[in-house]
Amino acid sequence: MAIGPIARRGGRRLSSTAQAAPAWPPAGPAQAPAPPPPSDTLAQTLPLLLSGNGGGVLTRRFRVSGRVATVLAPAPKTCIGRPLLPSLPPPLSPPRPPAPAPPRPRLVPFPRFPPATLLAMQALRAAIAGGRVGFSSGLLPVGVRGGGAAALAGRVAMSASPPAVGGAPGLRALATAASARIPVDGQIVDMNGDEMTRLIWQLIREKLVFPHVAVEDKLREFDLGLPNRDATDDQVTLDAAAAILECSVGVKCATITPDAGRVKEFGLKKMYRSPNGQIRGFLNGTVFREPIICGNIPRIIPGWKAPIIVGRHAYADQYACQDMLTPPSGGKLTMRFEPADGGAAVERTVFEFGADQPGIALCMYNTDDSIRGFARSSFLYAQSRGMPLYLATKNTILKVYDGRFADIFAEVGQEFPDVQYEMRLIDDMVAQMVKNDGGYVLALKNYDGDVQSDIVAQGYGSLGLMTSVLLHPDGKTFCSEAAHGTVTRHWRKHQAGEATSTNSIASIFAWSRALSHRGKLDGNDALVNFGTALEKATIGTVEGGIMTKDLAICVHGSASAATEDTYVTTEGFIDAVATKLARNLGK
Known part of the structure; x- marks a missing residue:
């Protein structure tokens, strides 16, 4: 038998009744009313199938997880054969015209939740998944585990009363969702x-x-x-x-x-170092x-429609270098490396300053581990944003220094086949930046990234x-x-x-x-x-x-x-x- 839509919900004790047009003539003398069926379980509150042909409305109440609901559904106009369950006692009054069936309850369209309710529902789901909300015998979460009657980080009271028909969230907790804070x-x-x-x-x-x-x-x-x-x-x-x-x-x-x-x-x-530099x-x-x-x-550069994301290798190079003024007496500037294993030292002559020709000198460094971390972070970020990745260097001049960046990026790029990657000379890349419309990640060495990020910011x-x-x-x-x-x-x-x-x-x-x-x-x-x-x-x-x-x-x-x-x-x-x-x- 088809069950009609939910008409109302209530909190009264479980019962099962059936109202139908009486069969006529009476089958025999009046009998004492049959006791109501037990109401402990859903199985004991199955609908009574009645004999007769009058039709009518069948009313069922059932309990699910401590909730009581009443359902209205048309009773069958005829039953073939004998009743499946004992029939109700025959009526004692004269026959009356069959009562018209009550109108079916109006279906309320499912509501469209406001953004705050959706956020609260997501917060509730996250709280349930994280084990922060426990459940009682009712349908609703009634408290934070170990936290009494408050839920969602102790700031939203979760009521155990049943929701009203047509109510937006179906949970009283969500009725106050607009004031809920996300845990x-x-x-x-x-x-x-x-x-x-x-x-x-x-x-x-x-x-x-x-x-x-x-x-x-x-x-x-x-x-x-x-x-x-x-x-x-x-x-x-x-x-x-x-x-x-x-x-x-x-x-x-x-x-x-x-x-x-x-x-x-x-x-x-003293003159303390940059906090940003230390954290990086x-x-x-x-x-x-x-x-x-x-x-x-x-935008100063109106053609930039999508963001240009500058990835700056925030380690070493000029920001951890040693620089100096050379004396007026002149002399030879060398770069020397002494292996820790006691091997032969490597020494290169950088420049010979003549007498009365003072100048400046700089020595900087980087490490394979840091460059590899830079490459991996850049590929991960481009992958997360679904953007192509470009590395810009000057490896035609700094063949070893910038060439090492290019080699390691190419090596790490093998692990990210889904990321479109290309290495370009930095002067060519800067020219292309002005002409294109953005929408990519640009990986740059420390100093280049410092400069280009400010240019990009002003351009936007x-x-x-x-x-x-x-x-x-x-x-x-x-x-x-x-x-x-x-x-x-x-x-x-x-x-x-x-x-x-x-x-x-x-x-x-x-x-x-x-x-x-x-x-x-x-x-x-x-x-x-x-x-x-x-x-x-x-x-x-x-x-x-x-x-x-x-x-x-x-x-x-x-x-x-x-x-x-x-x-x-x-x-x-x-x-x-x-x-x-x-x-x-x-x-």
Whole structure:
């Protein structure tokens, strides 16, 4: 017998009744009503098949996992043969016309969930898969394992009451999904920085991240601000780098690399090295810088439609070289290598300086392991983005030095047959960059990558529209940061009590990329999707006409044309992103 659609759900005790038009004439004298069937199991509440030909409506209630539901279905108009179960007692009243069958319950279309509900459903699925949500005898998760009656990182109450018919999610927990925060499994290393970007960092955390992601307890925080680096003799930088290697994900605020003026300003013990350089060297990672494209921001090179991602080998070369001034007396410059196994030394004459001909000299190096890690990271990144990969060198001049890069890339490329790869001379590659429309990864040596990444950033509109991620050769260890500095000029204005309009987009993307990578490592789709949603909200805010002064100058052509009504303050932009993000998430 076909069962009709669910008409209603209730919480009363289990019972089974049948209502049908009475058979006539009565088969015999009145009998006492038969006791109702037991109601312990579904098998004991099977429908009663009635004899007779009157038709009617059959009502069934059944229990599944502690829930009670009532189902209405048309009873058969005739039954052939004898009843399969004892029939109900015959009626004592005169025959009446058959009652019309009640209308079938209206089917409610399955709802389209808002983005916030979908994110909450993904968070719930991730929590279930991770064993963080337990189940009672009901249909709903009722608490975090070992955490009482709170679920999803202890912030969403999970009700055990049944859902209403036609209700959007079918779970009361999802009725409050708009206010749910996404749980995070693994840890993230959070490195604070200096000056204006330090202020922006806190605004991003408080207004864009913490309201939606339950990550506070998963942050391992390190203060890389210059005063604390000086107080710890810069040990805090190395500790942060070690933590990234342990946790696999880091997010870094912009920091100061001090010069002589900064040493005096902060009263430093010494002129400390670049935090970025130390972290890159510790992780042996490759820096990938990618422009953030906003449709209404004019590009200096208008033909660039897709991003050009610059992969910079952030190790050695000029950044770890030895350079010197040669004395006026002249002399011979040599390069000497002494094997550790006691073999014969190798010595090359570089140049002979004549008397009264002072000059300069430089010696730099790299290692096969570092170059191989650079190659592997570059192929992995290009593979993940589905883009072709180019290596640009000058191996026609530096036949051994740059030639070694070319040889190792070709060797590693054999492991990635699905990645389109080509090695080109750097002068030819730069010329091609200006002519093509983008959409590839460009692997460059340390110095070349430093220069070209800034050229690419300006070509797409602004240094404030450039992401920067550090990727380890294992493809897992990852650190994201803004590609710009600490915006000292705006910090001075802030200290003087003046309003600022500082672009925070690159810092926002540092957080979005770190959260997404954490989600990928943990299999947390909700967290990955939140990172994407944060980036879309940021770009959407700019494309909606709300932007900081640097972007308003790009749009209007000059600083004089970018009047105060064309841009918002530093905090005003982050507030606008927060509003759009909440709206997009359905909150």
